[in-house]
Amino acid sequence: LSLHGAACQIAQEIAEKIQERNRYQRNGESSAKLNVVIRSLLQNLREKIDQLKDLLLRAVSTHQITQLEGDRRQNLVDELLTRQKQLQASYKNEGAEPDVIRSSLMTGGAKRGVTNPWLLEESEETRGLGFDDLRQQQRRIIEEQDAGLDALSSIISRQKQMGQEIGNELDEQNEIIDDLTNLVENTDDKLRNQTRHVKMVDKKSTSCG
Numbered sequence: 647l648s649l650h651g652a653a654c655q656i657a658q659e660i661a662e663k664i665q666e667r668n669r670y671q672r673n674g675e676s677s678a679k680l681n682v683v684i685r686s687l688l689q690n691l692r693e694k695i696d697q698l699k700d701l702l703l704r705a706v707s708t709h710q711i712t713q714l715e716g717d718r719r720q721n722l723v724d725e726l727l728t729r730q731k732q733l734q735a736s737y738k739n740e741g742a743e744p745d746v747i748r749s750s751l752m753t754g755g756a757k758r759g760v761t762n763p764w765l766l767e768e769s770e771e772t773r774g775l776g777f778d779d780l781r782q783q784q785r786r787i788i789e790e791q792d793a794g795l796d797a798l799s800s801i802i803s804r805q806k807q808m809g810q811e812i813g814n815e816l817d818e819q820n821e822i823i824d825d826l827t828n829l830v831e832n833t834d835d836k837l838r839n840q841t842r843h844v845k846m847v848d849k850k851s852t853s854c855g
Contacts, residue, residue: 649701650719653694653726660687660733684737691730698723707781 667680702723706716 647719649694649698650722650726653691653698656687656691656694657726657729657733660684660691660737663687664733664736688730688734688737691733695723695727695730698726713778 663680663684667677667684670677670680702716702719705711705719706713711719
């Protein structure tokens with residue numbers, strides 16, 4: 647709530663700076679310095695609104711405040727966001743008349759009948775849902791993601807097991823190939839020995855004849 651009050655004060659200061667800048671331009675004086683100040687204040691206001699969103703979501707999700715109070719504060723943030731967009735548009739519209747700017751900036755909040763800008767960016771799946779419904783939907787999505795991760799983990803484990811089995815089979819095949827190589831080498835040695843023995847016998851038989 648204190649952060650919301652600070653944000654409202656910044657919005658009021660921005661409105662006053664924009665009016666002052668327009669008076670300078672109407673009198674032909676330079677307004678470059680005021681534009682720098684206004685841009686800095688607008689950035690500060692955007693940051694505070696983002697902080698308000700995060701704090702409100704955390705307060706509601708952890709049950710620090712009631713649902714009714716959460717809805718009330720959500721409306722305050724929505725009004726502040728609408729005012730921030732009005733200030734941004736007025737800052738860019740440097741040629742607007744001061745009376746028009748004064749009527750659009752000095753209001754305390756969004757007028758009745760103005761469409762909530764957050765609803766324009768909200769998806770069909772979450773539109774109209776409360777915080778409890780959003781938490782349940784988020785929990786359901788997380789559970790579905792966990793189930794998908796479990797299935798993926800099972801597939802990876804199976805692939806790892808298949809890889810290990812293939813590796814073991816290759817090791818066995820390599821051992822068989824090594825045994826065959828040794829057997830062939832031994833047979834080749836025996837064959838060479840027998841060939842030499844036959845040659846010696848043949849030579850001796852020739853000498854005797």
